[in-house]
Amino acid sequence: MRRITTKIGVLAAAALLAVTAAGPAQGKQPGDAQRTRSEAAAYFVMTDVTRAEFVIKLTDPRKIQHARDLLSGATSSEPHVIGRIDKRPAPYNWRWSFHLRPETIDFFDFAIEVCDATTPYVEDHLDEAGGPFLPGLIWCPWSSKLVREVPQP
Template sequence: MRRISTRIGMLAAAALLAVAAAGPAQGRQAGGAHRAPADAAAYFVMTDVTRAEFVIKLTDPHKIRHARDLLSGASHSEPHVVGRIDKRPVPYNWRWSFHLRPETIDFFDFAVEVCDATTPYVEEHLDEAGGAFLPGLVWCPWTSKLVREVPQP
């Protein structure tokens, strides 16, 4: 039974990422919006239940607007962050040896348990990420929330 639940969880995580990745792409095609230039990136600090700070980089103008709306209180929907882990450090998120790939980041209200973990736990188990732990490198910390926007490094 556990084996079936693990497979279902992995499929659900893959479906969540597919929906997250496909949603904005379809919106851009239908709406005629173009990808934001690299200098239009925005950086946000998120925390989780551990209060550890993690910086994300957003490049999609719609997602940047949503993040700013969350911070200002103009929106309360989809307050949590989901994305695909890249197991390399980046200068804007120097504290951690991984980051979220900007083109995969999205927001959610509810997600499957298989992609939930705190930031320190991901760091401690990064070598296991992508297997049974965070299948497909999809990370969706359930307690994540944006706390502030930071200047471009």
């Protein structure tokens, strides 16, 4: 029964990320979209129960606004971060050997247990991520919260 529950949870998380990552078509040239996303990026520091700081890059204007609303106190809904891990360091998140792919990042209130882990635990077990640990490389630290916006590196 636990295996079935885990598989259902993984499928649900994958579906959530697929829907989140697939935004509406904008009717722009490919170069324009890349340039706009790069210029419109915003960076936020999140922490978890360990107080370890992890930087995320947001490119979707709606998600950037949600993050800023969380920091200002204008909203308290969906305060936690979810996204797909990229097992490579990012210049803006130099402390860690991985980062969250910006196009997959979203916010949530509640998530399945199979994607929950602290930042240091993910770092220590990064070679196992994508298998039974964080299936599909989906990471949703339940205790995650944004603490501040930082300038573009």
